[in-house]
Amino acid sequence: xxxxxxxxxxxxxxxxxxxxxxxxxxxxxxxxxxxxxxxxxxxxxxxxxxxxxxxxxxxxxxxxxxxxxxxxxxxxxxxxxxxxxxxxxxxxxxxxxxxxxxxxxxxxxxxxxxxxxxxxxxxxxxxxxxxxxxxxxxxxxxxxxxxxxxxxxxxxxxxxxxxxxxxxxxxxxxxxxxxxxxxxxxxxxxxxxxxxxxxxxxxxxxxxxxxxxxxxxxxxxxxxxxxxxxxxxxxxxxxxxxxxxxxxxxxxxxxxxxxxxxxxxxxxxxxxxxxxxxxxxxxxxxxxxxxxxxxxxxxxxxxxxxxxxxxxxxxxxxxxxxxxxxxxxxxxxxxxxxxxxxxxxxxxxxxxxxxxxxxxxxxxxxxxxx
Amino acid sequence: xxxxxxxxxxxxxxxxxxxxxxxxxxxxxxxxxxxxxxxxxxxxxxxxxxxxxxxxxxxxxxxxxxxxxxxxxxxxxxxxxxxxxxxxxxxxxxxxxxxxxxxxxxxxxxxxxxxxxxxxxxxxxxxxxxxxxxxxxxxxxxxxxxxxxxxxxxxxxxxxxxxxxxxxxxxxxxxxxxxxxxxxxxxxxxxxxxxxxxxxxxxxxxxxxxxxxxxxxxxxxxxxxxxxxxxxxxxxxxxxxxxxxxxxxxxxxxxxxxxxxxxxxxxxxxxxxxxxxxxxxxxxxxxxxxxxxxxxxxxxxxxxxxxxxxxxxxxxxxxxxxxxxxxxxxxxxxxxxxxxxxxxxxxxxxxxxxxxxxxxxxxxxxxxxx
Numbered sequence: 001x002x003x004x005x006x007x008x009x010x011x012x013x014x015x016x017x018x019x020x021x022x023x024x025x026x027x028x029x030x031x032x033x034x035x036x037x038x039x040x041x042x043x044x045x046x047x048x049x050x051x052x053x054x055x056x057x058x059x060x061x062x063x064x065x066x067x068x069x070x071x072x073x074x075x076x077x078x079x080x081x082x083x084x085x086x087x088x089x090x091x092x093x094x095x096x097x098x099x100x101x102x103x104x105x106x107x108x109x110x111x112x113x114x115x116x117x118x119x120x121x122x123x124x125x126x127x128x129x130x131x132x133x134x135x136x137x138x139x140x141x142x143x144x145x146x147x148x149x150x151x152x153x154x155x156x157x158x159x160x161x162x163x164x165x166x167x168x169x170x171x172x173x174x175x176x177x178x179x180x181x182x183x184x185x186x187x188x189x190x191x192x193x194x195x196x197x198x199x200x201x202x203x204x205x206x207x208x209x210x211x212x213x214x215x216x217x218x219x220x221x222x223x224x225x226x227x228x229x230x231x232x233x234x235x236x237x238x239x240x241x242x243x244x245x246x247x248x249x250x251x252x253x254x255x256x257x258x259x260x261x262x263x264x265x266x267x268x269x270x271x272x273x274x275x276x277x278x279x280x281x282x283x284x285x286x287x288x289x290x291x292x293x294x295x296x297x298x299x300x301x302x303x304x305x306x307x308x309x310x311x312x313x314x315x316x317x318x319x320x321x322x323x324x325x326x327x328x329x330x331x332x333x334x335x336x337x338x339x340x341x342x343x344x345x346x347x348x349x350x351x352x353x354x355x356x357x358x359x360x361x362x363x364x365x366x367x368x369x370x
Numbered sequence: 371x372x373x374x375x376x377x378x379x380x381x382x383x384x385x386x387x388x389x390x391x392x393x394x395x396x397x398x399x400x401x402x403x404x405x406x407x408x409x410x411x412x413x414x415x416x417x418x419x420x421x422x423x424x425x426x427x428x429x430x431x432x433x434x435x436x437x438x439x440x441x442x443x444x445x446x447x448x449x450x451x452x453x454x455x456x457x458x459x460x461x462x463x464x465x466x467x468x469x470x471x472x473x474x475x476x477x478x479x480x481x482x483x484x485x486x487x488x489x490x491x492x493x494x495x496x497x498x499x500x501x502x503x504x505x506x507x508x509x510x511x512x513x514x515x516x517x518x519x520x521x522x523x524x525x526x527x528x529x530x531x532x533x534x535x536x537x538x539x540x541x542x543x544x545x546x547x548x549x550x551x552x553x554x555x556x557x558x559x560x561x562x563x564x565x566x567x568x569x570x571x572x573x574x575x576x577x578x579x580x581x582x583x584x585x586x587x588x589x590x591x592x593x594x595x596x597x598x599x600x601x602x603x604x605x606x607x608x609x610x611x612x613x614x615x616x617x618x619x620x621x622x623x624x625x626x627x628x629x630x631x632x633x634x635x636x637x638x639x640x641x642x643x644x645x646x647x648x649x650x651x652x653x654x655x656x657x658x659x660x661x662x663x664x665x666x667x668x669x670x671x672x673x674x675x676x677x678x679x680x681x682x683x684x685x686x687x688x689x690x691x692x693x694x695x696x697x698x699x700x701x702x703x704x705x706x707x708x709x710x711x712x713x714x715x716x717x718x719x720x721x722x723x724x725x726x727x728x729x730x731x732x733x734x735x736x737x738x739x740x
Binding site: 024336 | 394397398401523524525528529532533535536537538561562687689692694695697706707708709710711712713714715716717720722723725726729730733737738
C-alpha cells in the first residue's frame with residue numbers, strides 16, 4: 001500500500017458538468033495520496049491540452065490552460081491509440097452528451113481504457129450498442145460506470161445493480177425522471193396549496209416561468225417531448241434485465257400540441273402555447289375531481305416488459321404528489337421489498353450533483369484498478 | 371480474466387440473516403464463474419464446519435451439515451490464525467450481533483482478512499474501536515463493509531461515503547431508523563385516516579399488536595428505549611465525519627415510562643403499559659392541534675455536532691408523516707443538494723433485505739480483491 005500507483009485521467013468536455021468535475025477531481029487527487037491521479041488529456045470540441053509523454057496537467061489550472069491552448073482535439077481513433085499506449089492504466093471521463101464519443105465506447109473499452117460518464121447517449125441507443133459496450137468491458141477487464149446518466153448523483157444505477165446482482169427480482173420501476181417536468185407539474189398541480197397562498201399559473205405560464213428560471217432546454221419542446229425521460233427509463237429497464245430495443249420502442253406521450261410540433265423556434269412555440277392551455281387544464285381538473293394530481297411519469301413493468309412514459313394521476317398523499325421543486329423520485333418494486341417499494345428522491349440535475357455521480361464512479365473504478 | 375480466482379468465505383452466524391445470506395451466496399457463486407467462492411468455515415455459537423485443508427463446503431447443504439456437525443467453533447484468535455494461513459484471500463462474513471466477534475475485527479483486518487457484516491456492535495461501540503477497525507484495514511489493505519448495519523439493504527452507508535468522498539459536505543441527517551417504531555407511530559398517529567375507516571388503537575394496544583406481529587424484540591422495551599436508533603445514528607454521524615464517542619454520548623428519549631423500567635419481564639411491562647396511555651395520547655393530541663403527527667426520529671446536525679434521538683412532530687405532507695408499514699426513511703441534507711434533501715426510504719429490516727446488504731458488500735469486496 002506504500003507505493004504510489006499512477007492512474008491517467010483523460011477528460012472530454014469542459015462545460016457545466018466538466019468544470020464541476022475538474023473541481024471535484026482536484027479535491028480527490030489531494031485527498032488520495034496512495035494514487036497519483038494524473039490528468040493527461042483535456043478537450044472541448046474545439047481545443048485540447050495534452051503531451052506526447054503523458055505528463056501531468058495541473059488540474060487546478062487546466063481550464064485556463066485549455067482556453068489558451070493552440071492544440072486541437074485528437075480524432076477519436078487516434079485518442080484511443082494515444083491512451084492505449086499510455087504507461088499506466090487510463091480512465092476516460094466523458095463529460096459530454098456527444099453521440100460520436102458514445103459510439104466509440106466499445107473501442108476504448110476493448111483497448112483496456114475504463115470509462116466513467118454521465119452521457120446517456122451510449123446507454124440509451126440501440127440494444128446492440130449496449131451489448132457491444134458491456135461485452136468489450138467484460139472481455140478486456142476495463143470498467144464502465146454511468147451513474148449520472150440517470151438522476152445525476154442519486155444512487156439509482158448502483159442500487160439497481162445491487163438488487164439484480166444479489167439475486168432480487170425487480171418487478172416494477174416508476175419515477176419522475178425529469179427535473180424540468182417535475183418542476184412544471186409541482187407548480188401547475190401542487191398536492192397542497194402554496195404556503196404563500198399564490199394561485200397556480202396556466203400551463204403555458206408555468207412553462208414560460210420554467211424557461212426563465214433556466215429549468216428547460218433552450219427550446220422547451222426538447223423537455224416536453226418526453227424523450228429525455230424515455231432515454232433514462234431505457235437505461236434503468238435494461239439494467240433490470242429487459243432487452244429494450246431503443247427509447248422509441250415504447251409509448252412516449254409528448255406534451256407538445258400537435259399543431260406546435262412544427263413551430264419554427266422555441267420562442268414561437270412559447271408564444272402560441274397559451275392557445276392550448278385548455279387541454280392541460282382539463283387533464284388537471286379531471287384528476288382533481290378524483291382528489292388526485294397529475295404527474296409526468298416513466299414506468300417499466302418487468303414481467304410484461306411494458307415500458308411507458310406519460311401523464312398519470314396520483315393521490316395527494318402519494319410520494320410522487322408531494323415532490324418539491326425540480327426533484328426526481330424513483331420507486332423500485334422488488335420481490336424482496338414487497339408491497340412497499342425502495343424509494344430514492346432528490347435533485348436529479350445540476351452541475352455539482354451530476355459531477356458527483358461521475359466522481360463517485362471514478363472512485364469505484366480506482367478501487368478496482370489502482 | 372480467464373483464470374478462476376479462488377476466494378475463501380468464512381461465515382459466523384446461521385440464524386435468520388445468516389440463512390438468507392447462504393441462499394444469496396449460493397446464487398452468487400453460481401452466477402460468478404470468474405471467481406470460485408469457496409465456503410471454508412461456517413459456525414453458530416455451538417457448532418462449526420471446517421477442515422484443516424480449507425476444502426470447499428457445499429453451500430447449498432451447509433446448514434444441514436452444520437446441524438449434524440460434531441465440530442465446535444474455533445476460539446476467535448485461533449480462527450484468525452486459521453484464516454490468515456489460508457491459501458487464498460479470505461472474506462469473513464459476520465452475520466451475528468455478537469460483541470466478542472465485533473471486538474476481534476481489528477485483529478482479523480490486521481491479518482489481511484476482509485470483513486462484511488450487518489453487526490452494528492463494531493461500528494457503534496467506542497470511537498477508539500471504530501478507529502482501530504479502519505486503521506487496521508487501511509494498514510493491511512483488507513476491506514471492511516457494513517451497509518446492513520443501518521437500514522438493512524437500503525443504500526445508506528454507500529451514499530454517505532459517496533457524498534463525503536466526492537467532497538460534498540453533509541450538513542444534517544435525519545431519519546426514522548427503527549422499523550418497529552416506524553410501525554408503531556404510523557399505526558398510532560397516521561397522517562391520513564386508515565382507508566378501511568378503522569380507528570387507531572391506544573398506544574399500549576399498538577405496542578401489543580406490534581409484538582404479536584413479530585415487529586418487536588421479545589421484550590418491547592429493547593425497541594422503546596431508543597438505543598437501537600442511537601447505535602445506527604452513531605454510525606451515520608461517524609461516517610459524516612463526527613467523532614461520536616458512543617451511542618450514549620447524546621440525548622436519547624426513552625419511550626419506557628420510568629415506573630416500568632424495572633418491570634421484571636416484557637410481559638409484565640405490556641400488562642402495565644395501559645396505565646400510562648394518557649402520556650402518549652397527550653403527545654399525539656398536542657401535535658394534532660398544530661395539524662401535525664408525531665414520529666420517533668434520530669438526527670445529527672453536523673455543524674453543531676448535535677445528535678439526538680426522540681419524538682418530533684411533522685406536517686402531514688412531510689415524507690416522514692407519509693411513511694407506511696415498518697419502513698425506514700432517511701434525509702441527507704448537503705451543501706450540493708441544498709434545501710431539498712436526498713431521501714432514501716424502504717424496508718429497513720428483514721432477513722432477505724439485510725442479507726442483500728451483506729451480499730452487495732461482498733460483491734464490492736470481490737471486485738477489489740478477486
